[in-house]
Amino acid sequence: MQVRESLGLPVNFKTSEDGNSFVVDQQPSTEFRHTELSIVRLSSTGDGIGVDKLEDGTTEIVVVPYSIPGDLVRAKIYKKLEYYSLADFEEVISGGQARDDSLIRCKYFTKCAGCQLQMLPYEKQLLHKREVIVRAYKYFCNVSDGVIPEIGDTIGSPLEYGYRTKLTPHFDVPRNGHLPAVTPIGFTQKGRSFVIDIEECPIGTPAINAEYKKERLRVRDTIGTYKRGATLLLRESMEIDETTKETKKAVCTDSKDIVTEYVNSYRLMYPAGDFFQCNSSILPRVTEYVNTQIKLPLSSNESSTVPAPKYLVDAYCGSGLFSITCNDSVEEVIGVEISPKSVSFATSNAQDNNIANAHFVLGDAAVIFEKISTPPKETSMILDPPRKGCDSTFLNQLLDYLPRRIVYVSCNVHTQARDLAYILSDRRGLKYRVNSIRGFDFFPQTHHVESIAVLTLED
Ligand SMILES: C[S@@+](CC[C@H](N)C(=O)[O-])C[C@H]1O[C@@H](n2cnc3c(N)ncnc32)[C@H](O)[C@@H]1O
Structure with missing residues (x-):
């Protein structure tokens, strides 16, 4: 809305009842076009918002993930909506002042839909x-x-990393039964509905990632037994030996398992499949x-x-x-x-x-x-x-x-x-x-x- 306002474009957006999205009257149309554009804002969904200047003199607002203000990026537009278009991020041509790519810890950043801001210093x-x-x-x-x-x-x-005490990676099994040579197990690709293979997640805790490795092997070994895809559950639980007071981190993989969490001196228990905050x-x-x-x-x-x-x-x-x-x-x-x-x-x-x-x-x-x-x-x-x-x-x-x-x-x-x-x-x-x-x-x-x-x- 701010970008449209600054360009003198109409801003009569209607929002959905949950406040999460804009209601658009016009059906989205598919449009594939490569473009280079400057990013001027960062949206509440952590995506860059850029202004694309078209040859006919008009401007189009384009949402480009993994980009920040000041970036000049190459992007591929794939969908045109009523007020803006959606694009896939392709590459940074020149980075904005705040960008620091040396901070990026995940090789799937710019593909996985989980994180948006790894290139941005924490402050x-x-x-x-x-x-x-x-x-x-x-x-x-x-x-x-x-x-x-x-x-x-x-x-x-x-x-800032290694904090997520819960991860839920998933995998799909094709309905025709033709399994790929290696079934991708991981998280959804940004802007798409398919899963990409991801071996570890740096925002997950070390204990969660260690158990995730084992779960991936288990699923791979038994993939023929799955008729449809599934979501894995990994939830960290703190165990304290009552006599020695030594702590050990266990990981629950069954939604009925009981998780133990300590918040200051309080001990809280809950079923692994139920709601609990995921950053202890x-x-x-x-x-x-x-x-x-x-x-x-x-x-x-x-x-x-x-x-x-x-x-x-x-x-x-x-x-x-x-x-x-x-x-x-x-x-x-x-x-x-x-x-x-x-x-x-x-x-x-x-x-x-x-x-x-x-x-x-x-x-x-x-x-x-x-x-x-x-x-x-x-x-x-x-x-x-x-x-x-x-x-x-x-x-x-x-x-x-x-x-x-x-x-x-x-x-x-x-x-x-x-x-x-x-x-x-x-x-x-x-x-x-x-x-x-x-x-x-x-x-x-x-x-x-x-x-x-x-x-x-x-x-
Ligand atoms: C965001 S969680 C917060 C839970 C708790 N305050 C915490 O931080 O662990 C929201 C909770 O609201 C519960 N809930 C959802 N709809 C509800 C409703 N209509 N009435 C009462 N509780 C509801 C859910 O089961 C969930 O436990």
């Missing part, structure tokens, strides 16, 4: 991710000036941050002694990560979760960690308010929904309940910005003040950013 990745949040709020949260505070700096991951190195920073936000005094007045809320409702609580790590800030925690397995693990995780003030309710977050009896003025609420964000049924009930503080943790800042606009534009939510918004980088080298927004209901 610049963090600045870019802050910009993604700034733009998400600019374009998806249409509220009065001054309501959204300046976006804070993005907090980095202690590990950043979890102490994130959970301590969320806990600090819950403890903040209620008034913006520095000398205020009005204490923080006594109760915490952790909607979308999973196996209890925030309920457990933030329990010491409040008198009582109520976790809500739609997955029965996660609720049962959240309950046993609280027991294992000797936490008596947390209990967990099975249910849809959209209808939990009738089960919550804590006084809203003394209740903080953590929202950590899936990528699609909160639905309007949930947000309307939240606006009837009006918790004193909201800590909204999101893996999709576009739906978070949309949801904040819903809350802040409703007359019931007018008294919410947005205290802060900042990103946490759970996935270095990729375009993803987690965003945490904190809101307090003023008197």
